[in-house]
Amino acid sequence: MRNEAKTTGGTASVLVDAVPSHTFRARPALWFAMIALSTAVCAAAIMIGTHKFHLGPAAIVLMPILWTVLIGGFLGVQRWKPIGGRARAVSTHLMDVSIVFFLAGLGTQIGPSLTKFTNIGPAILLQEVGHVVGTVILALPVAVALGLGRTAIGATWSIDRESYLAFAIQRFGVRSPEYRGVFAVWVLGSVFGAVFISLLAGLLGGLDFFDPRALALGLGLGSASMMLGGVGALSILYPEMAGEIMALAALSNLVTNIVGFYAGVFIALPMCQKLYTMWSRIFGRDDLGRRVRGGALLGSAAGSKPAHARSGAAAVEADEPAVTDTVDVNGIEADPSVLRSPKTWLTAFAATGVAGILLNTLGTGSMRPQDVVGVTILLVLTAIALVLAKLVPAVPSSIWVLALATIASATFLPIGPFIASTTQNINVLFAGLPMIALIGMSLGRDVKALRSLSWKIIIVALMTFTASFVAAAVIAQVAFHF
Known part of the structure; x- marks a missing residue:
């Protein structure tokens, strides 16, 4: 059945999508269940807390974001009371x-x-070139040769931390092979990234080839946990430089978080997509990673017909009419779409704001009246970005909001100090944690495709982390000494 949405004037109407087939109107009980469940998962993860273990010079750091992935992912794949298409x-x-x-x-x-x-200086700016070269130039051909297909693009255009994961969902959608590559590398980085980089930094630091400052700059990967893992290893090897190593790594990480995201979106990703086509022809692979004769791309991912799978509603939504699910050639279930209206957008905004305040209070152990103002400002920026993305479809909302929020909070603008003061106590890894929980709870849709990647994605992920770190360190080394 096809439902028709009536749009009204104002901002909300701009956000109402065209209604596709297989669209349904979600009942309030289903909205409440998913909001409450995702918030509860985040609260449990925050209460478990952060735990750090030392393995020689390496350090394993287990943070709330990891617990959220594990708990949400478990709920997403368990079969006792599965989360079905309507809930997703x-x-x-x-x-x-x-x-x-x-x-x-x-x-x-x-x-x-x-x-x-x-x-x-130039060394800290040039290290960003190393991240692009390391991932796209070195890791991409390995991923294509292993037969990852278009998943290779998502797995190698960056080291795939939270901002890139958010962009991939906006740019490619959760059913795309590019998103699965980003998601798989993000999960591996969240679980093993810090300990792997700490071991690698310790190994390279012990060779006495690299300037410790160059290695510190190379640790600006855009991941706080990876940076801290590498800093811990280098600080043990060079205790007299521990303060300088930490300062350089933190500043480099700041540059990556500011410049790196834009470099990744506007430089690394287009480069990765073009080189993917070249490497696919050289290795004779199609978009699914299968070998083809003559090295010609078949585009089979877009041209194949979907295979029908089982139908029926999930246990979470047993009172809803059954909706037939389909599974495409990549193993991704085609979920129905919820009818989007001004009311559903207001519900989503309210849930995000309330959960953000509650989780930030739980995680930081304090709540100030300014925090409510800060969350409200973030929601306003979110709404503006979503509207702009509708008006200018070529630029996704992830780009709009990061640019708007960065400029609005810059202290050299009149409103900057006010916005900075109202948001300074908001820890984004707590307030924004429901995003991670919702991704994990939707894992049931992607589990077949992720299983098909098997050991290959592990090799590619480690190659991506290694290439990004080493290439950035080499460029920093050259900049320091020449």
């Missing part, structure tokens, strides 16, 4: 708001630090 459709709607909200919070953390660029 509601999660996707909530995710569309929570992702942009998360990036808004990230932008307000970056804006107040923009003035630090006045003292940044």
